[in-house]
Amino acid sequence: MGTQTSGKYRGILAGQLVLLLILIALCELLVRTEVVSSLYLPAPTQVIKEMLELFLDSEIYKHIYVTLGEFVVGYGVSVITGIAVGMFLVLVPWAEKFFRPYLSALMAIPKVTIVPLLALWLGIGVIHKISIVFLFCFFTIAINTITGIKQTADQHMKVARVFEASRYQTIMKVILPSAAPTIFAGLRISAATGLVGALFGEMLASKDGLGNILVKATSLYNTAQAFGIVVLVTLVSVLLIALIDLLERKVFMKWKSS
Structure with a gap:
């Protein structure tokens, strides 16, 4: 078989x-x-050639480092706060009814309308890009956490009460393992959108990062290089999602088997 x-x-x-x-x-x-026309759609061989030239130029590594740095910090903060807020809203009886309308209203605001305001409030430095990544990730993670915790089976909670599990033990041994598939689904989605957020912020105002290279390539009608950056970002997104899948298998599947 x-x-x-x-x-x-x-x-x-x-x-x-x-x-x-x-x-x-x-x-x-x-x-x-x-x-x-190659102006609109470059030949794949030309895209590969442009990508090789980018990697032969050591400058590209600095831009990759900048973009990934912005993403990692913004994504990490959104993961911690998103899961924490989601757990708080569900596990504290009155919290969800009180705060859910505010969360829904904030989530409904188009992110692109907030980005210019963030530039006004925070400037156009690294903090600006990190904040954009946070906005692109936080709400997906929080909502998925809320949904996942609510899907915890009642019989599992009853077993925890029968064995007199503490609040901490119930959360760590019952609630989080049950909610993990839904939470990880949110982590995968937000990983891709968060990287797009970092790229979007760099395209608006930045001297470094892959978004800056993408803007320069399009302004010079270097379509092959622009496609090369898109391919590179896509490969990074796939790698990030693969890492999250690996983390889920190593952590969640361990909980599940135990």
């Missing part, structure tokens, strides 16, 4: 790779035959 499942997954992976290669070859053909 395990061999059949492994073979099935290998077949799916092979199919995905074949489809990707077909799409890349089709794009290359359309551009090379000038059916589509």
Whole structure:
């Protein structure tokens, strides 16, 4: 059975790779035959060439470091505060009824309308970018935490009460493991949107970061380099989500098996 499942997954992976290669070859053909102008859609080989040139230029590493630094700090703060706020609103009986309207109202405000105000209040430095990442991540994590905790099975809570578990033990051994799948779903979504938030902030006002390079590339009509930055950001997002998946398997699956 395990061999059949492994073979099935290998077949799916092979199919995905074949489809990707077909799409890349089709794009290359359309551009090379000038059916589509390279100004609008660069040839994949040109994108790869631009990416290689970016990495050969040591300057790109500084920009990657800046963007990832902004993301990590903003995302880390949003994870801590989002989970803490979500737990507080559910576990404190009166808190959700009192604060939920405020949370919903703040979440409904379009983030793009707040970004210029953040620049006015905080300037256009690193704190500005970190705040944007926080805004893009916090509400998703908080809402998913609330939803996940509410899905805790009643029988699990009854068992905890039968064994006279303390409040701390109930939270750590029952509530968080039950809510973990929903919380991690929020973490995956917010990881991708948070990186976009960092890029968005850099595109508005920054001298460093991948967003700054993207703005320069588009202003110079260097479409291949712009696509290269988009591909790079996409790969970083995929890596971040893979790391979160690994954390879920190592932590949540350990709780589940125990």
